[in-house]
Amino acid sequence: MSNDKLFDAETSPLRLRVSECRLCGHRFFPPQQLGCEQCGAHGADLDSVSLAGRGTVAAAVAVHKHRGPGPAAPFTLTEVALENGPLVRGFLLDPPPGATSELLGRAVTAVAVPESMQGGLPPVRFQLSSSVESS
Amino acid sequence: MSKTLGNMQPIFVVGIGLHPYQAPSPTPYVELGLHAIRAALNDSGVRWPDVQSAFVGTALCGVASGRPMLRHLGASGLAITQVENASASGSSAFRLACLEAASGSSDVVLAVGVDKPEPRPDGASKSGLVDLVAGAVSPLTHFALLAQQYMDRHGVTVEQLAAVAVKNTRNAALNPFAQRQVAASLADVLAGGAFSGPLTKLQCCPVGEGAAAVIVASEEGLRRLGIPRERAIRVEASVARSERLYEPGTFADAELTRETVQQVLRDAGRGVDELDLVEVHDAFSIEELVYLEAIGLSDAGCAGADVLRGDFDIGGRCAVSASGGLLGMGHPVGPTGVGQIVEITRQLRGEAGVRQHPGARVGLAHMLGLGSVCIAHVLSAPGVRA
Numbered sequence: 377m378s379n380d381k382l383f384d385a386e387t388s389p390l391r392l393r394v395s396e397c398r399l400c401g402h403r404f405f406p407p408q409q410l411g412c413e414q415c416g417a418h419g420a421d422l423d424s425v426s427l428a429g430r431g432t433v434a435a436a437v438a439v440h441k442h443r444g445p446g447p448a449a450p451f452t453l454t455e456v457a458l459e460n461g462p463l464v465r466g467f468l469l470d471p472p473p474g475a476t477s478e479l480l481g482r483a484v485t486a487v488a489v490p491e492s493m494q495g496g497l498p499p500v501r502f503q504l505s506s507s508v509e510s511s
Numbered sequence: 512m513s514k515t516l517g518n519m520q521p522i523f524v525v526g527i528g529l530h531p532y533q534a535p536s537p538t539p540y541v542e543l544g545l546h547a548i549r550a551a552l553n554d555s556g557v558r559w560p561d562v563q564s565a566f567v568g569t570a571l572c573g574v575a576s577g578r579p580m581l582r583h584l585g586a587s588g589l590a591i592t593q594v595e596n597a598s599a600s601g602s603s604a605f606r607l608a609c610l611e612a613a614s615g616s617s618d619v620v621l622a623v624g625v626d627k628p629e630p631r632p633d634g635a636s637k638s639g640l641v642d643l644v645a646g647a648v649s650p651l652t653h654f655a656l657l658a659q660q661y662m663d664r665h666g667v668t669v670e671q672l673a674a675v676a677v678k679n680t681r682n683a684a685l686n687p688f689a690q691r692q693v694a695a696s697l698a699d700v701l702a703g704g705a706f707s708g709p710l711t712k713l714q715c716c717p718v719g720e721g722a723a724a725v726i727v728a729s730e731e732g733l734r735r736l737g738i739p740r741e742r743a744i745r746v747e748a749s750v751a752r753s754e755r756l757y758e759p760g761t762f763a764d765a766e767l768t769r770e771t772v773q774q775v776l777r778d779a780g781r782g783v784d785e786l787d788l789v790e791v792h793d794a795f796s797i798e799e800l801v802y803l804e805a806i807g808l809s810d811a812g813c814a815g816a817d818v819l820r821g822d823f824d825i826g827g828r829c830a831v832s833a834s835g836g837l838l839g840m841g842h843p844v845g846p847t848g849v850g851q852i853v854e855i856t857r858q859l860r861g862e863a864g865v866r867q868h869p870g871a872r873v874g875l876a877h878m879l880g881l882g883s884v885c886i887a888h889v890l891s892a893p894g895v896r897a
Contacts, residue, residue, distance in 0.1 A: 382641065402756075406642040414756050435656040437708030445636060445646030453648060455656050463759075465656075466643035476708070480663055498643045 382406055383486065383500050384426055390486045390500065391426040394461050398423060405464045429486025430505065431458040436468055436476040447497055452476060454502055456484055469501040479504070515778040516749045519613035523733060523743035524890065526555025526726035527853040532690040532841035534719050535628050540572050544580040544625035547722035547846075551621070552584075555726040561736055562726065563617035564590040568604030568624040569845035570597055571631060580625070590617070597633070598792065599880030600624060601723060602848025606749045606886055608727045618732030622852075625722040626845035633881060650794065650881065651715060655708025657762055658797035662709065664812070667800070669709055671815025673700040675796040676713045676838050678818055682825060683835025685865045688850075690717045690841030714796035716837035723849035725856070744856045745896050747873075747889040748778035754883045762801055764883050769805040771885040772877060779889035781873060783807040786829050788858050788874035790851035793836040802877060803831065830868035833858060848886065851876040859892040 384391045395407040398421045402414035411418040436454040452468040469487065471479070483505040491499070516522065528550025530543045544567075552559060567577040577591040596603040601624030608622035636646060648656075661667060677697055683689035691713075700713045727746070728738060750771055757766040776783060783806060791806075793799040800814040808829055809817045817823065823831035834840045834854035837847060855874035857863045863871075872895050876888045 382643065406640055408640055410640075435660045437652060437655040437659055438705070439647070439652050439655070439707045440704065441651070441706040442647065442649060444630070444649050446644065446649075447647060451647065453644065453652055453656065457759075464643065465648055467647070477659055477663060480659070496645075498641070498645050500643050 381424070383429070383488070385488055390429045390488055392429045392458065392464065392486055392500070393424050393426055394458070396423045396425045397421065403462050405462050427458055427461045431456040431461070431464070431484060433479045433482045433484055434463060436471070436479045438471070438476050447495065454479070454484065456502055467497060467501045469503045472504065516609060516613055517747060517778050517780070520615065521730045522609045522613050522746045523728050524725050524746060524852060524856045525728045525733070525738050525743050526551040526557060527856050528552070528554060528724045529688045529850060529853055530722040531688045532719055532721035532843050532846070532850070534690065534717070536720065538720070540576065540625050540627050540720070541580045541583070543720060543722040544623055545583055547625070547724040548584065548621065548623055551724035551726050556738065557619060557726050557736060559584045560587050562587070562589055562619050562621050564592070564608070564611055565621040565623065566592050566594050566604035566607045568594045568601035568622065568849060569626050570595050570600045571626045571629050571844055576625070596884060597880035597882060598794065598842065598844055599848055599878040599884050599886045600845045601850070602876065602878040602886035602888070603751065605725060605727070605849055605852055605888070606751055609746050609749050612727050612729040612732065615729065615731070618729045618735060620727045621724060622727060622849055623722065623724040624846035624849035626843045627720040628718050628843070651710065652707045654795040654797050655710050657764070657801070658710060658795070659708050661762070661797060661801060667812065667815045669701065670697060671819055672709060672796050672800065673697055673711070673714060674815060674819045675793065675799045676700045678824060679793060679832045679836040679839040680713065682833055682866060683839025686835050686840055689835040689839055690719050691835065691839045710795055710797070714838070716794045716842040719841050719843050721841065721843040721846045723846040723853050725849055725852050741893055742860050743893060744859050745891045747781070747891055747896060748775045749888050750775040750778060751884065751886045753885070764798070764879055765801040765805040767883055767885045768802050768877065768879070771887045772806045772875070775875070775887040775889055781889060785873050786875050787871040788833060788855055788868055789829055789831045789877065790834060790836065790854055790875070791832065791877045792879040793832055793838050794842055796838065799832065799836070806875070806877070825866055825868050830858070830871070833863070833866050833868055848876070848878045851878065852888065852890070855890050859890060
């Protein structure tokens with residue numbers, strides 16, 4: 377199986393798909409039905425639930441050197457603690473100038489990028505939510 | 512009931528050998544590996560026909576790399592097993608060599624690590640799962656994200672982070688087998704801008720080529736071949752684990768390290784304060800800090816200050832990365848874990864020359880492999896354990 381259903385594009389604001397285990401309640405991203413990392417339940421025991429694409433920045437770094445798959449540097453990566461959900465890593469769209477360490481705790485929202493602007497990257501990025509401080 | 516290495520028959524490292532870790536060259540891996548193995552045989556006095564089994568740790572050499580190298584020592588018919596466990600390939604090869612000797616199915620076993628930097632796709636990239644980062648979180652950026660959170664949480668400075676690279680390149684400059692031969696100052700380490708997050712070039716290990724080999728023998732092997740005990744280094748314990756799910760807000764690689772090291776120290780019957788020497792998986796400077804704390808050598812958030820104060824220098828309270836570590840000696844992948852055993856053996860024999868840590872009696876080797884997996888070994892000097 378693949379897990380290409382990562383988000384609900386038709387909703388606004390965008391909602392992300394995570395898996396929730398019916399047996400142990402563990403929530404994780406990316407969603408899949410191969411098996412729960414906490415208890416091993418699989419298949420229909422793993423529900424796909426949609427969560428608001430909102431969270432706070434747990435970490436964010438500017439990447440200036442990168443080898444391997446993915447885009448050429450520079451880019452900014454962030455680790456987001458989703459509201460009521462797991463940690464999700466994604467690209468940060470339009471990072472403000474200054475140290476990325478100042479972004480810790482800031483609220484972010486998942487946004488879909490039009491296909492013409494994706495540049496071979498996944499269609500969903502994170503963006504600072506109207507500069508609302510949340511910590 | 513499962514057995515630990517400690518309650519099987521005693522196992523010893525009896526020979527060590529290295530090919531210098533270096534930038535990629537046209538030298539084939541076969542020559543790198545043979546150089547290290549012949550050095551280890553020579554060091555041990557063991558003849559090749561007496562080696563009954565070989566574990567070849569390599570992540571990048573490709574399928575069936577063992578026999579094209581080992582046949583040049585004489586096609587003795589020994590058992591050959593290739594071991595791939597990412598950065599921990601060499602550590603796993605060493606562990607399997609110890610366990611095979613301890614089981615009694617062989618009494619003299621070779622563990623060799625060899626690699627050349629030819630990147631290959633990893634398993635996760637073939638798992639069929641997509642996410643939002645498309646492979647862009649390299650190990651460098653994974654640890655840069657960790658570094659930022661750690662520094663923010665504990666108020667750790669860029670200087671404290673950089674101090675790891677200053678110490679490890681200083682040690683490496685005294686190690687003729689190290690890839691980085693120049694001791695870097697704090698200014699050198701902080702120069703040139705960051706590669707990812709707070710991590711600068713000299714806070715990232717060089718991935719080059721090289722080879723490391725050790726000959727392992729059981730008590731029976733020592734007797735059969737008349738190997739002198741004065742230079743035989745006891746392997747007290749060996750533990751391998753993999754990542755579990757940990758509490759939110761903790762660092763998985765640190766938690767994995769904590770439980771693996773706790774178990775290996777328990778199996779060895781030792782406390783953390785008995786460690787004179789530690790070689791850790793310092794692929795990035797931040798790793799040494801979080802692993803020192805996970806091992807219990809520093810309080811939470813204090814490892815950077817402890818490094819700056821010289822606690823972990825050669826001659827300090829515990830010599831950490833006396834070889835230069837991955838940051839200084841280099842990380843050719845397959846050899847790295849075996850190379851840690853080489854350094855600890857040299858130190859516990861008192862043969863480390865200008866890098867000798869005074870009074871070294873007990874050493875810990877710690878490696879992580881992508882994924883993550885963690886392998887730890889405790890070794891002790893002759894006479895420390897009866």
